[in-house]
Amino acid sequence: MNKHKEAHVLLNNYRQGKCSAEELALLENWYLVHEDEELQLSAEELLEAKLEVWQKLPFYRHNKPMAKLWPRLVVAAMLVLCTSVALWLAKQRNTKVVQSAKTAVIQPGSNKATLTLANGTQITLDGSVAGKLTEDHGIAISKDKSGALVYTLLPISQQVTLAQKTNAIATPRGGQYQVNLPDGTKVWLNAETTLTYPLVFDASERKVDLKGEAYFEVAHDATRPFKVITANQTVRVLGTHFNVEAYENEAITKTTLLSGKVQVEETKDHTAVLLKPGQQAVSENEEINVADVPANDAVAWKNGYFMFNNEPLGSMMKKIARWYNVEVLCPPQLASMTFSGSGPRSYNINQILNKIELTNAIHFKIEGRRVVVMP
Numbered sequence: 625m626n627k628h629k630e631a632h633v634l635l636n637n638y639r640q641g642k643c644s645a646e647e648l649a650l651l652e653n654w655y656l657v658h659e660d661e662e663l664q665l666s667a668e669e670l671l672e673a674k675l676e677v678w679q680k681l682p683f684y685r686h687n688k689p690m691a692k693l694w695p696r697l698v699v700a701a702m703l704v705l706c707t708s709v710a711l712w713l714a715k716q717r718n719t720k721v722v723q724s725a726k727t728a729v730i731q732p733g734s735n736k737a738t739l740t741l742a743n744g745t746q747i748t749l750d751g752s753v754a755g756k757l758t759e760d761h762g763i764a765i766s767k768d769k770s771g772a773l774v775y776t777l778l779p780i781s782q783q784v785t786l787a788q789k790t791n792a793i794a795t796p797r798g799g800q801y802q803v804n805l806p807d808g809t810k811v812w813l814n815a816e817t818t819l820t821y822p823l824v825f826d827a828s829e830r831k832v833d834l835k836g837e838a839y840f841e842v843a844h845d846a847t848r849p850f851k852v853i854t855a856n857q858t859v860r861v862l863g864t865h866f867n868v869e870a871y872e873n874e875a876i877t878k879t880t881l882l883s884g885k886v887q888v889e890e891t892k893d894h895t896a897v898l899l900k901p902g903q904q905a906v907s908e909n910e911e912i913n914v915a916d917v918p919a920n921d922a923v924a925w926k927n928g929y930f931m932f933n934n935e936p937l938g939s940m941m942k943k944i945a946r947w948y949n950v951e952v953l954c955p956p957q958l959a960s961m962t963f964s965g966s967g968p969r970s971y972n973i974n975q976i977l978n979k980i981e982l983t984n985a986i987h988f989k990i991e992g993r994r995v996v997v998m999p
Contacts, residue, residue, distance in 0.1 A: 683932070683965030683980045721977045723990040730973040730993065733798035733815055733947045735771050742789035742823065749773065749793075749801065761789050763806070763823045772802040772810075777824065794818040795836070798949030800925075805832070808843035809850065812926045815946040816871070837869040839926045842884075856907040860887040866899075867922045874942070877907040880922035888912065930967050930976065937961045937986070941997065948973045954997040958986060 723729070736750030741760045749767070756766040764776040773793065795801050795813045802812050807825055817836025825831070831851040842850045844863025852859040854870035856877040864884025870877045879888050881899040888905040889896040890912040897905055897914050904917040924931030925943075932940050938959030941952040947969060963983065967976045977988045977995070989996040 683963050683983050721974050721981065721988045721990060723974065730948050730950060730990070732969055732972060733800060733949065735801055736799040737793050737795045737801035737813065739765070739773065740792040740794070742791060750799070760791065761823055765791075768804075770802070772804055774804045775806040775823070777806065789823045790820055791823060792818060792820040796949070797946050805830075807845065807848075807850075810841040812839040814838065814925055815949075834868055834870055836871055837867070837925070839865075839867045839923050841865050854891075856891050857905070857912075858889045858891060860889070861885070867926075869922070871942075875908060878904055878922070880904040880917060880919050882919045882923065924966070925969065928969050930969060932966065933964050934962050935964070937963060937997070940980075941995070944973070944976065945995070949993065951994045952997065953994065955999075958997055958999060961985065 739747045754767050762778045795817050797816050814837035821832040833853045850861045865882040867880045886899050892910045902919045921931045945952045987998045
């Protein structure tokens with residue numbers, strides 16, 4: 625039996641819960657022997673495979689033996705089955721999130737936001753249909769068929785005066801939204817995020833202010849650098865794709881680069897670093913550090929997934945709280961526990977919490993819109 629067929633058989637047995645301890649060891653050995661072989665997959669195919677595998681697997685804790693086997697099974701699965709593999713690393717248990725009686729299941733967030741015009745007028749976007757919404761100082765503001773907010777400069781506009789006028793789009797807890805800025809830059813806003821920007825960028829630079837998390841696809845303009853200003857960082861680019869996570873209730877600000885090149889400057893001491901694709905700049909305690917990371921994990925939220933990679937439970941629960949608009953009570957002794965796993969953001973809260981409970985390390989109780997984490 626050739627090596628790929630042998631691995632395929634083992635993986636099928638594992639998926640059906642038929643693998644013995646010896647077969648698990650053989651599967652792990654197969655990966656160790658062939659891990660240096662070239663993957664015949666594009667970056668996009670690898671990401672798609674990873675997302676599909678991760679969303680079908682239960683979460684796991686990193687201090688358990690399963691953690692050692694996890695990455696090897698994932699890579700082996702991608703080698704053999706590419707994007708169609710469906711691995712299960714644990715038998716389905718009957719563990720269920722405890723939910724108070726007469727409490728409706730909490731549904732996931734959706735596309736909703738509030739637009740604040742230059743004159744202070746507010747427009748609720750989640751109920752709006754495609755088409756023109758309004759005009760603001762010579763700018764037509766509309767929604768396209770995908771629901772994104774679009775700005776169009778009208779012929780009578782005077783750009784010199786418009787540069788002084790700003791709009792702000794804010795997503796609530798349980799919301800997300802996309803906006804196409806006046807220069808053609810596309811921005812995806814995660815939950816509980818505010819983006820403030822001018823109706824027309826001036827001649828020397830394009831500057832926006834961000835609180836929360838957003839993914840940017842910046843329109844190239846060599847004469848006007850694009851700047852994202854947060855409380856702890858200033859990100860400077862010409863045209864590139866990157867993610868900025870800068871929540872006010874988080875001690876850490878992260879900028880992750882997917883393509884192009886960006887400069888990230890720490891706000892207080894002005895230390896600056898240049899990022900290459902696959903790198904992340906982290907600001908904490910007025911210091912900035914750069915690390916190589918799986919950059920696509922940082923934008924899993926934009927692609928419709930939770931993606932946790934050796935992440936503290938406290939950080940995980942903050943993301944869950946924002947998306948499902950709930951309050952989370954997590955004891956400090958549990959908040960530092962680390963987990964890995966993935967799940968669609970389209971899940972209701974019970975489904976995502978049930979996946980985490982499969983670790984048998986923690987349990988959850990839902991009381992109205994409050995989630996209590998228990999050992």
